[in-house]
Amino acid sequence: MIKKTNHQGRREFLKTSAAMAISLSIPLSGFTDKKTPVIILRSSWQTVNIGDIGHTPGVLALLEKYIPQAQVRLWPSDVGNGVEQMLAKRFPKVEIIKTDADRKRAMSEADFMLHGSGPSLVARATLEEWAKTGKPYGVYGITFPGVYGTPEQAKKASPKDVELLNNARFAFFRDSVSLNLAKEIGVKCPIMEFGPDGAFAVDVKDDESAIRFLKEHDLQEGRFLCVIPRYRYTPWWKIPSKNRTIENDKDAINQKMKEHDNGPIRDAIVAVIRQTSMKVLICPEDETQMEIGKEMLYDKLPEDVKSRVVLREKYWLTDQAVSTYIRSAGLFGLEMHSPIMCVGNGIPATVGRFAEQTSKGLMWKDIGLGDWLFDMDVPGDVSAITPAVLAIAKDPKTAKKKALKARDFVIKRQRETMEIVKKNLYS
Structure with missing residues (x-):
């Protein structure tokens, strides 16, 4: 890229x-x-x-x-x-x-x-x-x-x-x-x-549920970042309501690439915890991501890091997610629409994308956030993820100004x- x-x-x-x-x-x-x-x-x-x-x-x-x-x-x-x-x-x-x-x-x-x-x-x-x-x-x-x-x-x-x-x-x-x-x-x-x-x-919100969840996990407003993992291909076969059989070719790619893609996101979590006072919330955008969030992010974190990382274990609806995002200092990871909803509400957010996806992620360039867009197939982009996330965590005010400019x-x-x-x- x-x-x-x-x-x-x-x-x-x-x-x-x-x-x-x-x-x-x-x-x-x-x-x-x-x-x-x-x-x-x-x-x-x-x-x-x-x-x-x-x-x-x-x-x-x-x-x-x-x-x-x-x-x-x-x-x-x-x-x-x-x-x-x-x-x-x-x-x-x-x-x-x-x-x-x-x-x-x-x-x-x-x-x-x-x-x-x-x-x-x-x-x-x-x-x-x-x-x-x-x-x-x-x-x-x-x-x-x-x-x-x-x-x-x-x-x-x-x-x-x-x-x-x-x-x-x-x-x-x-x-x-x-x-x-x-x-x-x-x-x-x-x-x-x-x-x-x-x-x-x-602008749908469920403040009551979001505030209750944040209090239960000691996530203070403006003092935590959200992060979302994912597979290269959404494993629809893991969602009972979709009633689909496994697509073996896509599952093989998912298994092959899950560490390659989520490892750098995990590294960014470690850096945020060790270098700032922020906490991190691992959360889902779709129903399959609680599982990969636990496997590839939370379970593989060093023990000294886990104490300030929260894993959301249940899927949520858009209103509770938005009410959570707007109380965070920002969001990073491998999804698209949670970043969209963050920036639409003036919250900083980065996007990671893959060759297997459509061109949707490139909208981040269109709205002036090209340096918050990372191609997971480009080594230089991957190595830039942790510094970008750290910059948001260390200087939330500057990051917010950037998000607000894109929102405008x-x-x-x-x-x-x-x-x-x-x-x-x-x-």
């Missing part, structure tokens, strides 16, 4: 901002004069990952803030495991589409469909169905095309996806690599821009992209 200098990054931001300003001036023909337009948000892909859960409350919060007059109906894939209750508590006015009758009524009554953030055009089948109505739709904050692997493999986008994007009113991509690839393979949507992942706007850029883009959504609503 080639790290860009601050000056190079600034020049890229200026170019990007200029292009965005042009798009905001494009005349957009709205499609309704209703005082209360109806928007379907197609989102909520699964509940075994707090990041996938987080897409939905993030975009709902943006719609509530920037288009408060709209009636929003959520068309989810999964809101089980307590997620529906969490959403209803924060967004009591949002109707959740549950039955075939609900879907039929929504298809008839809604004016616009917004495809929420995700790893790809997840709900392509729903968009195809919606497109037959002749009513407009847009795409908000996806990675494209969502193929894991090499750049050449990533170019193999479905022709149907290209067609759906071409016919969208706008398409916002959550990383510039996806945006550039879409242009390269011939996507010609009227408005195509970088648009932050919806999870940046998450994200908020600016959220406002601009929502203005485009709004312009597409009203005739």
Whole structure:
């Protein structure tokens, strides 16, 4: 990975901002004069990952803030495991589409469909169905095309996806690599821009549960860092609700690379404990990570370090996680959406990524945090993890200023992209 200098990054931001300003001036023909337009948000892909859960409350919060007059109906894939209750508590006015009758009524009554953030055009089948109505739709904050692997493999986008994007009113991509690839393979949507992942706007909280947990483990506000481990491939076969058989080829890679990837994260934990007064909380982003957190991080720590490290042994929902993150001094590790939710709330966070992943992690460069992005397949990046984490732990105020600067850029883009959504609503 080639790290860009601050000056190079600034020049890229200026170019990007200029292009965005042009798009905001494009005349957009709205499609309704209703005082209360109806928007379907197609989102909520699964509940075994707090990041996938987080897409939905993030975009709902943006719609509530920037288009408060709209009636929003959520068309989810999964809101089980307590997620529906969490959403209803924060967004009591949002109707959740549950039955075939609900879907039929929504298809008839809604004016616009917004495809929420995700790893790809997840709900392509729903968009195809919606497109037959002749009513407009847009795409908000996806990675494209969502193929894991090499750049050449990533170019193999479905022709149907290209067609759906071409016919969208706008398409916002959550990383510039996806945006550039879409242009390269011939996507010609009227408005195509970088648009932050919806999870940046998450504001669901469960302060009561978070505070109780922190008190139980003597984790004081601003005096601990969070850390998240992971395998190269999410082992879905370990999650009972997924009902999947083991994928032996992916499991073999996971077992081969788990020390290579998590060892440097463990080294950073040791450095933080031995060189600062901070404590560390090992926590999960998905249901499989409590196991690897114990095996590869906690159990392998030196005994003198373990006394100030807490292992969270149970999965949690997005609201409790956010309420914990905002009380920490920062987060590091090998995940993406917990860092997104941290930075969206002004909390420092680093990201570790792998060759097997999509391009989503590169959004950290897009928002000005390139030196907090580490490619685990590049030795120079790996060796930079501990110094970066130590810098956050030793100088939290400076790290927070950096996180707030990135957050401000994200908020600016959220406002601009929502203005485009709004312009597409009203005739």
